[in-house]
Amino acid sequence: MDHAFEFLVRQGDNVLVLGHRLSEWCGQGPVLEEDIALANIALDMIGQTQLWLSYAAEVEGANRTADDLAYLRDAWDFRNVLLVEQPNRDFAVTIMRQFLFDAYHVPYLHALESSKDQRVAEIASKCRKEAIYHLERSSSVIVALGDGTEESHKRMQAALERLWPYTGELFLSDETDDAVAESGLAPVLNDVKARWLQTVQSSLKDAYLQMPDNDFAQIGGKSGIRHSEHLGHMLSTMQVLQRSYPGAQW
Amino acid sequence: MYAQMIKSTGQGVKSDEQMTEQERAFQARIDAGEKIEPKDWMPDGYRNNLIRQIGQHAHSEIVGQLPEANWITRAPTLERKANLIAKVQDEAGHGLYLYCAAETLGISRDELVDMLHSGAMKYSSIFNYPTLTWADMGAVGWLVDGAAIMNQVPLQRTSYGPYARAMVRICKEESFHQRQGFHIMMAMCNGNQAQKRMAQDALNRFWFPALMMFGPSDKDSVHSAQSMAWKIKMNTNDELRQKFVDETVPQAHYLGLTIPDEQLVLNEDTGNHDFTEPDWSEFHSILKGDGPCNVERLEVRAKAWEEGAWVRDGMMAHAEKRASRKAAAG
């Protein structure tokens, strides 16, 4: 297995899948200002996808493009964590999923800026500027809604509990994680976890939300071994034109 | 996006003698090209017409997100996906600018939204047509945004300051929308047989609806005359429709597409194209609520609004709690 390729595809797939999920909100946000904000994050993430997957395709050297990787792989070849493929459900789940991911994304990208691979460091640096803003926004929204009304509090707590089992996968190292940490391409996940936990604890406290004390983790996304049922449906929508009209230029 | 079929509340243009002194002074300011600002005195008819027009315009932007959002999750490349999200997002932004402009006339966004959901206020009929293939993203950008831009550019000079300023911003931002659509059409027309078929089919379905966007012929309309005197409306519907046809025909030729109108011909005497009027009975039936997507569009908007209520309430409650905590601590 080419660990560098695997690592790059993981980065690209996380933002592709999450960006796609956010784009499902377009035109249906709870308030116009929030509709626009979600679209901004989606746009940033699609842009980040292009950077990661283009580099992945280059590293692979098999004449594929970022679009080929996005549109012509099946679910078992996707390498995103399970967290980002979870459906939007209500706004509480959407924004909580965003917060839990952003809180990981910022310190992870920060660490990637010291990657021994110059290109990875450059991409990470560009992405982190965007991610900092995403985190700023998602954390202030969960704080507001966790505090807000009885209903908003209840929904946010329920969203947190529902998504919590999907956070563990972000930090459980597997062979690829170990290999890229070893080679200096990417950080040791445990180091990132400490910073993630700090952010999560402090925001949840401000939001009057109770952090679940359960560390059970659902896994299988970043290895591709067992995605949720949701990913297949997302891809069947996302890839429909590329699959129906092979080789067409759009 | 533009709102057509504005029903004015006025009784036609008042002559000089019929106007009060205040109304005469107001009209003189408009004639001199001055902008009317929120705190200035204005006739009730002017205010009510503007609320209706800006409100319909805002609703059109918001409902207009839906037919294009319908293809965001199926956009065929990462670049096309980003382009389309950016465009649909712009429409949300434009709706927001316009709601804010309407609010300066003394009506709240919530009131306007309620009127949309109850059917008391309309939005542009074009958004009640479905988007069935990817080529529709091209046709909507090329034709629908093309028609909208033609309507909106003159409105940058409209007499009401906040509306004019919103339009300046909107026109500047929309300049990429039509090109984005045409760019998609070019790719489709240079593509395979299926893509060419999609492109022609999209033009066939959107041509007449696009012509309807300018509204019915207004040569006999007294309402239209009053709106033009107030510089709320800058051109007649027919002028703009003609301009649109004349600009679009060569673009269709360039794409190798056939405009679905056998009567369409360049009139050597006028230099303009003669063309078939759209089916106005279809237009009126859509305005009444019988278009292919009326029910769904409103349903989606109303559902988003209702399901978002707890979010809006939660945000407000937090802001109030925080302010009172601050006050208590201070």
Place this chain on the structure above:
Amino acid sequence: MSHRHVGSLHAPDGEMAIKNARDVYTRRNEGVSIWVVESNQVLASSPTDKGPLFEPSNSKVYRHPTFYDIPDDVGAM
């Protein structure tokens, strides 16, 4: 730094207003810093926020019409 009024929006409080203004009014990288005003209260973003607040939209070139290459013979668009 000179500021110019760009528009209005809804927000529950000043801080969310700044965030909303960033999302709504700087989609094309038009901003350097934002002031929001609510009745007598003025809140301002700090110019040192320029990084995360405003750099991202630099890369969204597709928001500008020149991104779409349309041949000249199509006419003005």
